[in-house]
Amino acid sequence: MSSLLPQGCNKIRAIYQGAEAVIDLCEWMSMRVVVKTRVAKGYRVRELDESIRRSRTVREASLLSSAKKAGVNTPFIYHVNPMEGWIIMSYIEGESLRSLQGSNVFPRFIRVLGEMVGRLHSAGIVHGDLTSANVIVSNGVLTIIDFGLGEYSNEVEKKAEDMYTFLSSLRALLGYEKLKEAFLEGYRSSAGESADRVEARLREIEKRGRYVEKELRRRIG
Missing domain, CATH: 1.10.510.10 (Transferase(Phosphotransferase) domain 1)
Known part of the structure; x- marks a missing residue:
């Protein structure tokens, strides 16, 4: 999987870089957004690693959406790419x-x-x-x-x-x-x-x- 940002995203700065994910503040479609990308694990078999990152990306996007439906403020999801392991969501300035x-x-x-x-x-x-x-x-x-x-x-x-x-x-x-x-x-x-x-x-x-x-x-x- 590519570690590049989604097409059209221009990185402004890194927000967080951890063992599981990298979070960047970017400009995308004239908006400030947050891009969360799950990090590949070299010690895992590639097929297994891709499957884990794909399922966790889908699950997180689903949870964010379900929480919002339950009346809880969460970032708005603009785009999800499970194959690449990233989510584009709204940037909450505060x-x-x-x-x-x-x-x-x-x-x-x-x-x-x-x-x-x-x-x-x-x-x-x-x-x-x-x-x-x-x-x-x-x-x-x-x-x-x-x-x-x-x-x-x-x-x-x-x-x-x-x-x-x-x-x-x-x-x-x-x-x-x-x-x-x-x-x-x-x-x-x-x-x-x-x-x-x-x-x-x-x-x-x-x-x-x-x-x-x-x-x-x-x-x-």
Whole structure:
């Protein structure tokens, strides 16, 4: 597969380059867009590698579209090429939610995000890498990005793990308990009947996490 950008895309700058994907800001059809290209893995058999990248590209595009249908702001998809492993999507100009930590508006945005995650889970979508870095704030509106590790699932465990991942990213912040409650309030408002079961499983996962941390400290000490 080619590592070149899609035809007609002029690269402005690199946004991110990781082991799984390269993300570039480009100009395409007189618009600023984001191009996400999955990276070829030389250690895999070529046919297998192409199949994996193709299926993951299709899945991410599908998740982005399904999330939008569920009422969650996500980038708009302009074009997908599974064979080349890239997606062209709208560029959301703004700042990451993480950059607003400690601001007066941060708790309110956390509650809004909780409601958005509840909508995702109600639609059977698990994000898979839910952190404040994967949420863009633009003119007061939140957009969730990067569904590369996402999947369709109605498993309570996976939904709770989604929430645990996000809440863990906030744990070191001042006022964590209030932020957590704001997130859960938003989640309850949109997650439907499964909210109680997901929260109960979240508490179980938190207990397991604390036990592991305690054991690690004991062994290190």
